[in-house]
Amino acid sequence: MDEARVLKSAHEISLIRRANEISSSAHRKVLASLHAATNETQLEAVFLQTCVAKHAKNQAYPPIVGSGENASTLHYEANNEDLAGRELVCLDASCEWQCYAADITRTFPISGTFSQEAAAIYEIVTEMQTRCIEALRPGIIFRDLHDMAMESAIRGLLRLGILKGGTYEEIRDAGTGRLFFPHGLGHHIGLETHDVDGARRLLVANTPCTSTLSVPPPPQRPYTHRRKLEAGMVLTVEPGVYISRYAVSVYGADPKHA
Secondary structure, X not given: OHHHHHXXXXXXXXXXXXXXHHHHHHHHHHHHHHHHOOEHHHXXXXXXXXXXXXXOOOEOOOOEEEEHHHHHOOOOOOOOOEOOOOXXXXXXXXXXXXXXEOOOEEEEEOOOOOOHXXXXXXXXXXXXXXXXXXXOOOOOEHHHHHHHHHHHHHHHHHHHOOOOOOOXXXXXXXXXXXXXXXXXXXXXXXXXXXXXXXXXXXXXXXXXXXXXXXXXXXXXXXXXXXXXXXXXXXXOOOOXXXXXXXXXXXXXXXXXXX
């Protein structure tokens, strides 16, 4: 059964597409509401209301609305802090359509305009995602796309001077890039937000259609299996660059990263 779920039918893809259309509309509504919002909770409410108004009453996972430093917490879900004095908000939220999930994450400038520093990081992430999407095709190994995204992240952070004191190869081999890009590039998506991939057993257990809604983990370390992608597979491509004070302190204490 798991193997049968790896390749989606045209009907399944249409359901995933509809979930993405509604979720994208809700993201745009949140963006348009930023000027009037004062708290993360209000943005969550806008997202949920937009989905429900379009008959998508179930979320693929609880919305994550992290402003300021909360945006660098992969599993932040309190969604209850004030926006005052904060520059960015990360919205990781998507609905389901007939039990099929979407998974969309975007980062918005609360003021309506990115600062120079935020824009520079945003451009790196855009490059990471664009390169990988352009390379996505049958026959590609997804792990290779993760490595491509990591290369873009490291080279971009070197250009900005955030990473320094070593070559791209030295930083890559030391694993320092994981300080800023700590999760995998993406995952299969379908009945589960993190759907089966044909290599590991995963039951439908975390959607409102079958059980209690729970937050899916962020994409884990890139898959080690080398299965080539096939037509009909549906995957997310969700790279990120996170700057966390705590993570920097942990990595900075290790001489190979300092």
